[in-house]
Amino acid sequence: MQLLDGKAIAAQMKQEIAQEVKQLIAxxxxxxxxxxxxxxxxxxxxxxxxxxVKTCHEVGFESSLFRYDNSITEQAILDKxxxxxxxxxxxxxxxxxxxxxxxxxxxxxxxxxxxKDVDGFHPINVGRMAIGLPCxxxxxxxxxxxxxxxxxxxTQGKHxxxxxxxxxxxxxxxxxxxxxxxxxDCTVTVCHSRSKNLKEMCLSADIIIAALGVPEFLTxxxxxxxxxxxxxxxxxxxxxxTKSGFKLTxxxxxxxxxxxxxxxxxxxxxxxxxxxISLMRNTLLxxxxxxxxx
Amino acid sequence: MQLLDGKAIAAQMKQEIAQEVKQLIAxxxxxxxxxxxxxxxxxxxxxxxxxxVKTCHEVGFESSLFRYDNSITEQAILDKxxxxxxxxxxxxxxxxxxxxxxxxxxxxxxxxxxxKDVDGFHPINVGRMAIGLPCxxxxxxxxxxxxxxxxxxxTQGKHxxxxxxxxxxxxxxxxxxxxxxxxxDCTVTVCHSRSKNLKEMCLSADIIIAALGVPEFLTxxxxxxxxxxxxxxxxxxxxxxTKSGFKLTxxxxxxxxxxxxxxxxxxxxxxxxxxxISLMRNTLLxxxxxxxxx
Numbered sequence: 012m013q014l015l016d017g018k019a020i021a022a023q024m025k026q027e028i029a030q031e032v033k034q035l036i037a038x039x040x041x042x043x044x045x046x047x048x049x050x051x052x053x054x055x056x057x058x059x060x061x062x063x064v065k066t067c068h069e070v071g072f073e074s075s076l077f078r079y080d081n082s083i084t085e086q087a088i089l090d091k092x093x094x095x096x097x098x099x100x101x102x103x104x105x106x107x108x109x110x111x112x113x114x115x116x117x118x119x120x121x122x123x124x125x126x127k128d129v130d131g132f133h134p135i136n137v138g139r140m141a142i143g144l145p146c147x148x149x150x151x152x153x154x155x156x157x158x159x160x161x162x163x164x165x166t167q168g169k170h171x172x173x174x175x176x177x178x179x180x181x182x183x184x185x186x187x188x189x190x191x192x193x194x195x196d197c198t199v200t201v202c203h204s205r206s207k208n209l210k211e212m213c214l215s216a217d218i219i220i221a222a223l224g225v226p227e228f229l230t231x232x233x234x235x236x237x238x239x240x241x242x243x244x245x246x247x248x249x250x251x252x253t254k255s256g257f258k259l260t261x262x263x264x265x266x267x268x269x270x271x272x273x274x275x276x277x278x279x280x281x282x283x284x285x286x287x288i289s290l291m292r293n294t295l296l297x298x299x300x301x302x303x304x305x
Numbered sequence: 306m307q308l309l310d311g312k313a314i315a316a317q318m319k320q321e322i323a324q325e326v327k328q329l330i331a332x333x334x335x336x337x338x339x340x341x342x343x344x345x346x347x348x349x350x351x352x353x354x355x356x357x358v359k360t361c362h363e364v365g366f367e368s369s370l371f372r373y374d375n376s377i378t379e380q381a382i383l384d385k386x387x388x389x390x391x392x393x394x395x396x397x398x399x400x401x402x403x404x405x406x407x408x409x410x411x412x413x414x415x416x417x418x419x420x421k422d423v424d425g426f427h428p429i430n431v432g433r434m435a436i437g438l439p440c441x442x443x444x445x446x447x448x449x450x451x452x453x454x455x456x457x458x459x460t461q462g463k464h465x466x467x468x469x470x471x472x473x474x475x476x477x478x479x480x481x482x483x484x485x486x487x488x489x490d491c492t493v494t495v496c497h498s499r500s501k502n503l504k505e506m507c508l509s510a511d512i513i514i515a516a517l518g519v520p521e522f523l524t525x526x527x528x529x530x531x532x533x534x535x536x537x538x539x540x541x542x543x544x545x546x547t548k549s550g551f552k553l554t555x556x557x558x559x560x561x562x563x564x565x566x567x568x569x570x571x572x573x574x575x576x577x578x579x580x581x582i583s584l585m586r587n588t589l590l591x592x593x594x595x596x597x598x599x
Binding site for chain 2: 117133134135136137138139141142143144167168169170176178182185186189190191196198199200201202203205206207208209211212215
């Protein structure tokens with residue numbers, strides 16, 4: 012069994028991106044600039060955004076963080092989105108989800124200029140990904156694809172089971188793994204809460220992407236010998252052994268599943284770091300105007 | 306075995322749409338107006354467009370057909386698209402594919418105002434479908450979903466195998482069958498030319514959507530007793546027994562597969578008529594501004 016060490020790969024990508032930023036600047040350009048909008052005080056959101064800002068700093072990006080109270084109106088957020096759309100100094104920006112209930116997340120996402128939508132959530136980016144056109148692929152799926160690529164995981168003709176059908180992980184992962192590309196070209200099965208034959212499907216899988224958000228859902232009896240397992244779960248489970256009072260727990264019962272795998276990604280240190288670095292990569296692409304010219 | 310009689314269902318939908326058009330007009334509105342751009346003299350395209358124009362007439366729509374020689378420039382097509390985008394008398398329009406090689410189909414599709422994109426090929430409509438938002442679903446997948454619905458085919462928790470990963474059938478069908486809806490909520494597997502375990506997958510399927518474009522690909526030994534089969538294939542195979550010199554042939558070896566099925570759609574008379582009527586339904590929705598308000 013070999014670890015899909017997202018932390019190590021992300022560290023490597025961090026250096027690559029930092030190098031490209033230096034090059035951009037040496038050629039008379041400026042550092043890519045990522046802005047983030049954060050509403051309220053959700054603990055998870057705070058941690059994620061802080062981590063994104065920190066990584067921006069490490070790769071040499073500019074970053075801006077706009078924080079708002081939970082009471083902010085939808086219109087005020089839409090106004091801020093419009094301002095960032097029109098700010099030529101900002102290459103890409105994200106609105107950290109979830110938003111308070113009185114603000115429509117979908118409306119906010121659709122208000123973002125798709126050319127600055129480095130989270131890849133705008134329908135234009137989702138649609139372009141589905142069709143196979145250049146676009147911002149959302150960070151978690153992009154990170155998983157990159158992780159498979161860096162470990163030269165064979166994918167063509169393999170059976171890939173995606174557990175979960177969320178808009179931000181399950182659906183795009185299924186599309187990416189089925190497309191004519193590397194990584195890709197898999198026979199792809201999407202399973203979810205309504206699937207009756209989930210265990211048999213998993214047992215026939217060469218690759219499993221677990222993104223149900225159910226801690227330790229995938230057990231050893233569901234996994235074929237030699238399978239590749241990518242664990243996307245990051246549920247905060249209460250814990251008395253950590254300072255924070257919780258423990259990030261994946262969708263895979265790691266200790267019993269790992270011995271059966273050829274490759275497996277841990278939680279933490281697997282998909283998480285790949286997600287953040289993929290957001291950086293999208294921001295670099297935005298700064299370089301590598302996907303959308305104007 | 307029961308036929309999924311697309312011809313009969315389409316005839317029924319034709320009457321329903323005609324009724325809605327009468328109502329629109331009675332309420333002081335006007336008939337929906339579908340325009341079509343046809344380039345060159347491809348036999349299949351001629352037939353499809355003629356059939357669409359005829360159906361427009363039958364349901365009481367206005368229709369316009371703009372025909373161009375194969376030598377037309379890309380810019381001239383883009384200009385025509387822009388004119389139709391801006392014509393308030395046109396509710397929806399299609400550009401019949403394929404286009405001559407010197408014209409970028411993708412560029413033309415993206416030039417269409419997504420609010421008039423009744424073919425559902427624009428990235429915005431594809432993306433909105435993937436996310437589960439109101440949109441124009443392209444006609445073939447929309448027709449298949451409607452066919453399953455009209456026959457009350459049970460889908461929740463079933464295993465649906467989609468053969469093919471084209472942008473206009475395989476990919477959207479997979480997304481629709483996996484989404485939390487009826488029809489939908491299936492465990493969905495996408496198989497394609499690179500799939501190694503295609504036969505086993507088909508044998509485990511409760512529902513098979515065959516959209517590979519390979520005549521008579523699906524044989525009896527690949528089908529489980531009681532399966533539901535939807536045949537999307539429409540390959541023109543040369544024939545000495547028809548006046549036209551060819552015969553529309555599906556992806557399913559109908560004679561041997563049909564006895565094993567609970568339901569099966571024939572070719573012709575299955576998905577074909579459902580595709581055309583679904584285009585009409587999208588045009589009606591465009592005329593009613595039922596999906597996009599302005």
